Amino acid sequence: MVLVVGGGASGLMAACSAALALGGEIAVLEKNDRVGKKLLATGNGRCNLTNLGASPSCYHGKSPEFAFQALKMFGPKETLDYFHSIGLVTREEEDGRIYPRCGQASAVLDVLRNELSRKGARILVGEAKSLRVRGGRFSVLTDNGQHWADKVIIATGGKASSALGSDGSGYPLLQSLGHEILPAYPALAPIETTSAHAKALSGLRVKGTASIERGGKTVSSRAGEILFASGRLSGIAIMDLAIYARELPCDVCIDLMPEMSESEVANFLIDRAAQLSDLLAEQFFIGCFQRMLGQVIIKSAGVEASMPVSQLSRNHMEALARQIKRLRFPVLSVAGFKSAQATLGGAATSGFCPDTCESLSVKGLFAAGEVLDICGDCGGFNLQWAWSSGWVAGRAAAKDVLQNRK
Ligand SMILES: Cc1cc2nc3c(=O)[nH]c(=O)nc-3n(C[C@H](O)[C@H](O)[C@H](O)COP(=O)(O)OP(=O)(O)OC[C@H]3O[C@@H](n4cnc5c(N)ncnc54)[C@H](O)[C@@H]3O)c2cc1C
Structure with a gap:
């Protein structure tokens, strides 16, 4: 038996x-x-x-x-x-x-x-x-x-x-x-973050590459879906990374345009600005990213929302590109067993x-x-x-x- x-x-x-x-x-x-x-x-x-x-x-x-x-x-x-x-x-x-x-x-x-x-x-x-x-x-x-x-x-x-x-x-x-x-x-759990951006982006779903970074080094990366909720990140790419996020301090960094290098993103933004020069910075990403995500990128890059696109300098474009390639969410903790898979x-x-x-x-x-x-x-x-x-x-x-x- x-x-x-x-x-x-x-x-x-x-x-x-x-x-x-x-x-x-x-x-x-x-x-x-x-x-x-x-x-x-x-x-x-x-x-x-x-x-x-x-x-x-x-x-x-x-x-x-x-x-x-x-x-x-x-x-x-x-x-x-x-x-x-x-x-x-x-x-x-x-x-x-x-x-x-x-x-x-x-x-x-x-x-x-x-x-x-x-x-x-x-x-x-x-x-x-x-x-x-x-x-x-x-x-x-x-x-x-x-x-x-x-x-x-x-x-x-x-x-x-x-x-x-x-x-x-x-x-x-x-x-x-x-x-x-x-x-x-x-494991396979959402990651809690101290970043207020997660709340602003709550309900959004993006495709990109998420990485765990600790002490300036990338510990592990995953491409796939990322979901934002108040105080936490989830989605397949994030859940896979939970096992690497236990040791603090560390950050989740999200690459929203993994198909391009940072300098290619900066050039893409410069070309885009030439086409959309009559807009304000807060409108610059409409049609490219979800509206709230565009605003979070602008804010994190330290660009004034009311600034005309025509006045954005190369430095501004590089700062925006940096955020698009490395939108940072400091890790508070990995969610508990209750929400782990x-x-x-x-x-x-x-x-x-x-x-x-x-x-x-x-x-x-x-x-x-x-x-x-x-x-x-x-x-x-x-x-x-x-x-x-x-x-x-x-x-x-x-x-x-x-x-x-x-
Ligand atoms: C919400 C969710 C979604 C998931 N989706 C997927 C998916 O799509 N694909 C995938 O590959 N994996 C998925 N997983 C993971 C997957 O379900 C588990 O890895 C898998 O079920 C583990 O199988 P197991 O038999 O080892 O344990 P379990 O499926 O957890 O089964 C263990 C069983 O033992 C019983 N038990 C426990 N202790 C005792 C005891 N002392 N006496 C008697 N019975 C006991 C429990 O009641 C339970 O029925 C998901 C997990 C969750 C929570």
Whole structure:
């Protein structure tokens, strides 16, 4: 009997994979009243279930290379083959992102649940409170009673969006059996800023390149969508950078015209000024940037809004170009777990075998998904890790059960 603790993406995939060999000898223990609550919220309810570009460089953690083996064995292609085989029809969108064709995350959950029910796997409701090894078997204690299993797969997720179930309660289970738990931080989270400009720009969405700069050096950069809200920045480019913004002081710098160098932007502005010389500075960016963004650029460059464009000097143009290339938002903090989509940190991967996700110290104990210290970028990479690790853990657990019978 294999007991999967946690009925999220990785737990359901682990159960499906183990059920291929063991059929009904699988149970999933889930603390919520239903499995897959977080899956339903993924991709804004559309579930970006994988990314065809998933590669090692999309993953972070103390030892991100731990993820490579599972991704090699069960990567995006194998994942899609499997989902197609259980009835899901998918579609590819921008940047290799894969979604269910019907546009509903519930389709992904439903095919997994159907498959488990076809194979006779059981879903148990209850929160695992403790995990013990007794005579080579595992005992998992919940409020409703005790469950015994030959193999246990801990798939309890991290701490992100705890309202959906994963609140870090899996960490003490692994820790109680000797596993090291690294500090957990919110990842794929909005970044809070002290800049008043974020409030002025609230509600705007731009495409550009965002960078984290610390001590005059660029720590990391991401191209993509940036969203402004009162006191915070979000959007894919920002969320990916959250893991680099923990150490203060640092700034988010936004390049609003990444396709041009700073001097090209200055020349572009000089040409533009020649065409629009009868306007005032506050009107100069109308038609080029959103109105509020234009005003923030002018203000940050120290240009008087009422100044005629015809009087803007080369120095003014260079100052404006500098702001367009490096609009600066000092970081106050990274938003907390409540608004994070993933967790950096958790169970140290050094305690597990990368081929099977089995514990190196406790035979028969496995871990999968976000409970492990592996965190992917935005774009389907986290779910891919959940599928990959869940698959290899489930398969290895089932293989062990069968081997022990011989
Ligand atoms: C809003 C949001 C949107 C996202 N969108 C995407 C996306 O589009 N693409 C993408 O790749 N990633 C996305 N992610 C990230 C992705 O959802 C997670 O990385 C992934 O779900 C992790 O899977 P998991 O199985 O490890 O953990 P989870 O999905 O968190 O599942 C863990 C499960 O274990 C249960 N559990 C926890 N503790 C216990 C316990 N002690 N006993 C019993 N059960 C327990 C929880 O209730 C939960 O059901 C998103 C995350 C959020 C929050």
